[in-house]
Amino acid sequence: MHLKIQQADIGYNKTLLSNVDTHLNLGEVGLLIGNNGVGKTTLIKSILHQINLLKGDIFIKDKNIKHFSVKEIAEQIAVVFSTSLVPHNYTVEDLISLGKYIYYPFYFELKKEDREEVSHIIEELDLSQYKHTLLKNLSDGNLQKAFIGRAITQNAPIIILDEPTTHLDEKNKIIILKTLRKLAKEQNKLILFSSHDWRLAKEFADKIWYVKQGALYSGIVEDILLQHTELLNPTLFEINEEFVPPxxxxxxxxxxxxxxxxxxxxxxxxxxxxxxxxxxxxxxxxxxxxxxxxxxxxxxxxxxxxx
Structure with missing residues (x-):
């Protein structure tokens, strides 16, 4: 178990999630799913040790995250949040290259193999035509792909993404999710991404972490979907209370x-x-x-x- 959460209460001043016990291994893709406000982002920030647990422990490679330095966390986990500060004078290539600088003093130039890796990732993400485009001139979708590219170049064993497909059309969703799954399987990465759409799990994820009513249910995708049939029901939008479905x-x-x-x-x-x-x-x-x-x-x- 590369990432393990043990008997954890997660929240700020009050508990959002109680007695969380779950894990993910290298080579697995996990989908974190649940409604807005249930604690998905808080859980991610707890794994990054940006928020202290109210109870319990989180381990990476059997080491408690309490004992990781900020640099060690960055070496272990690459993260993409749904909203990020955009350095407008950077190009796509500049941003994706940033993932390499946790390994060097910032004033060092990247090695030839680093630059080749950045170019390969730009190509994989279908961003080649935007390689030298300023971030401020990108669409929301391509900007999100560029931030995901930066996380990939960080070469951390764990990649966590908070709502990575929010601004993407279907074509680009598939590009991102296929790239993430390929990384997990071919480079033995642990991928955890959050989303509102359970259908993404069926095609791209191995495990689901489902947040509901203050608890986290985890397991193989198909098991969790069948155990929680509300995920399969077409009830994404409740627009009137008088309607009782057939x-x-x-x-x-x-x-x-x-x-x-x-x-x-x-x-x-x-x-x-x-x-x-x-x-x-x-x-x-x-x-x-x-x-x-x-x-x-x-x-x-x-x-x-x-x-």
């Missing part, structure tokens, strides 16, 4: 689309309805009758007839 049997994407459609259009109890997609037809069961709909528009018209 039972929906369909692939996840169709399920989410139907859930959103019904919630937008109806403020009433629909629990007596059952929807089943038999592509391309929706079967709607209401009491003992079955109604067929070929489109979402037909579904809305039909549900409006039900009192």
């Amino acid at each position: 039972k929906i049997t369909a692939p996840d994407t169709h399920k989410e689309m139907l859930y959103s459609l019904l919630q937008k259009n109806f403020q009433k109890d629909l629990s007596a309805l059952q929807f089943e997609l038999r592509d391309p037809i929706w079967l709607i069961t209401h009491h003992s009758s079955i109604h067929l709909c070929e489109s979402f528009e037909e579904i809305v018209k039909f549900v409006k007839t039900i009192h």
